[in-house]
Amino acid sequence: MTIEQVFSGFGCIGKNISPALKWSDAPKNAKSFAVTVYDPDAPTGSGWWHWVIFNIPAAVTELKTDAGDPQKKIAPPGSVQSMTDYGKPGFGGACPPVGDKPHRYIFTVFALDVPKLDHDEKANAALVGFMLNQHTIAKAALISYYGR
Secondary structure, eight states: OOGGGBOSBTTBOOOOOOOOEEOOOOOTTOOEEEEEEEETTSTTTTOEEEEEEEEEETTOOEEOTTTTOGGGTOSOTTOEEOBOTTSSBSOOOBOOOTTSOOEEEEEEEEEESSSOOSOOTTOOHHHHHHHHHHHEEEEEEEEEEEOO
């Protein structure tokens, strides 16, 4: 993580810009994609959801920088960004407590067997996560670390 991806708020001073992501070699039968960013180290008892975007068309294989800002409309047409644990849709950057060990931020791309999930931007991350796990045919993840 860089200052670009750090949250702006909660005592953190960052730019809250989602990174560019690109994937390849998805299963040929993938009908859509989803991307999540999750921090399992957040001191909540249930982790922290930083980004949930789904209904990404199967022909799309990347998210551009700052696609996580719904107001900018950079995300692929038809995609949905739903609620994060910051209480709003879109990307919410890293903001671990001062003095904690660096937190893991798990970026996961899901290839799904359905063209769309029947949820909107008000859906919470746990509900979307449940649906993703029901329809995943393949997934890949990378982990980024950030501490302060």
